[in-house]
Amino acid sequence: MKLHREGYGIILASFLVLAALWGVIFYFVPVTAVRVITGLAGVVFWLLIMQFFRDPMRHTPIEPNSIIAPADGKVVVIEQVEENEYFNDKRIQISIFMSPLNVHVNRFPVAGKVSYVKYHPGLYLVAWHPKSSAENERTTIVVKMASGHEVLFKQIAGAVARRIKYYCKTGDIAVQGAEMGFIKFGSRVDILLPVSFNVAVKLNEKVKGGETVIASI
Secondary structure, three states, rough: OOOOOHHHHHHHHHHHHHHHHHHHHHHOOOOOOOHHHHHHHHHHHHHHHHHHHOOOOOOOOOOOEEEEEHHHOEEEEEEEEEEEOOOOOOEEEEEEOOOOOOOOEEOOOOEEEEOOOOOOOOOOOOOOOHHHHEEEEEEEEEEEEEOOOOOEEEEOOOOOOOOOOEEEOOOEOOOOOEEEEEEEEEEEEEEEEEEOOOOOOOOOOEEEOOOEEEEEE
């Protein structure tokens, strides 16, 4: 299993802490059910951290007129909204909620040129809260496609997620399906599309980042 570089420090630190805890337990606690259960719980906890930072290979169907899911998770919002940060007009919003069990690598949903990047400090409301898109810590990124259309997407922190990482800047060339960022521990990604685009997913549908087509021109 390939691990994402964002997890190296946390995985090592958690292993050292658990190793110290196991040492104390195995030295002071006699061989009882408590000792066994505590030891197994530590192993399960460490494995959960490992799986959170997994970075599986994805095979992106390169389709210039399609929008690919930027993250793994469940579609929790499909609605028309007023976008007031960049476009100042109506857009179709598709929101994908990532639970702690999902892969948390974020990917470019379209190919093109990065025309806008901005980080916003903010709150840590639960990721499915209606105000999380506008009030939580987040990044906003816009990519201009070869067709001339611009697609905006946001990495949004949740109640548990406390660190958003993004690896692009204005002027960069975005490759569809390529890694764009990472959010640690539960979060959400919003994609805002022109109202003329055709949505290809439904509410509560599970999508796979870098592979599932969620909309098209």
